[in-house]
Amino acid sequence: MSEESTDIKIEQPLDQAALNEEAAKELEAMVAAETTDAEAQDSSDAGTIYQVQSSAERAGIIEALIFVSEEPISAKTIAELLREERSVIDEALAELSKEFNGRNGGLQLREVAGGWQFATRPEYHEHVRAFLRSRPSAKLSIASLETLAVIAYKQPVTVPEILEIRGVQSPSSIKTLLDKKLIVAKGRKDTVGRPMMYGTSKEFLMQFGLKDLSELPSMEDFQDLAGGG
């Protein structure tokens, strides 16, 4: 920034400040009125979390929380918010999901990435997409998917270890996966060259609709498949 432009910038708002001072005085009365309102609201805001009265109410609150939560909301978070036992919440969630999904409506209540989430049913994607005017997001290349599979099953895993399994270098795949936040660096391995280790992220669970990593089919399932040939 040049000195000249600095000066101009300062001079202008000086007048503006004086103007605003006037405006401020004018508005002061309004503010005073607002203050009392706001304060009254403030005091009511604190301590609104009361004990849940019934299981129907509990289910209702949980449903509302899942709806507003941007990311999948965990049972632990809900339990803390409602100041209730985790087991009570787990039970309520199971009941709620049974009831909700039993409706077979356009939405599903599902467990993903360690939390609960409302989402549309995949069957209706065409209409949803037409409304949102969205196109399917870019697909991962086969190379990236293979690299991701190796990382998902062998994590934490280093680049040389991935090379060993795939028989081919995969730097661009790893970069793509990092860019898409599907994998994260997990620190360096204590071996020659101290290579970086990679593992899957929470985003991975979300994008592949997984509750957690244990929901992935076991490697043995693929072994049977391979051996069966």
Add this chain to the structure above:
Amino acid sequence: MDETREGTAAQPAQEETGGPISVTGSSPEIVADDTTDDLKIVMGDFDGPLDLLLHLIRQEQVNIYDIPVARIADEYLRYLQVMQELDIAVAGDFLVMAATLIELKTRMLLPRDPFAAPEEEEDPRKDLVDQLLEYQKYKAAAQMLWSRATVERAVFKRAEIETDKTNPEVSVGLFDLLKVFQEILARHKEEVLLEIEREEISMAEMIERLRNMVMSAGELNLRVFFERAQSRRELVVAFLSVLELVRTTEIRLMQKETFGDIVAKVAS
């Protein structure tokens, strides 16, 4: 969710009934045309030497546990040659595999050591077969991920709800900021008579000072920052630097309670 599970469960079953192990086209994105001899079609689809090798094994319909190395090696080299003819840069990894195959072919030609115990004698192909089987598993896993991702892409979540967290600027209005400024300005009007020496500070310097103060503590009470100003002019510059850093989204302003102090935080 039920659909997802059914989808992934159905896929391997299909493959099992569909004859030998599915190797190429492990992702349905690739529709490898096995019926045609046109190499160009499938050329670019090989994801690495192991992928190509698996394809050849399937194409030649040979047992993966008993690979006729000589035949497969020749076939493999033929592919590489075509790749070169087509001017496709053959990756080093493909050449390494070619060397491995040639070495294996040679070793298979050598007579076995007649004095070695049968158990001790290891099939020279074992390492390669193990590698292929291992790779094949991950290829199947990649296919599973592909089908999951396909289903997931058809699932939509709720759009973002606007909250104070998603839109922090809302929590402090310009008026709140002005009010703090006015308060300090009023105080300075009385003090200004005592001022003897004027130290000029440029906008850039002031922005730097603000940045340092916010960065070092993570957050900064604007009252503290404004009170450091030695003169009316400096105060104006200080105020402008706050506006500037908010504009460039380097900092964001928060107010913990109505008419409480305004705190500048490093924008995350």
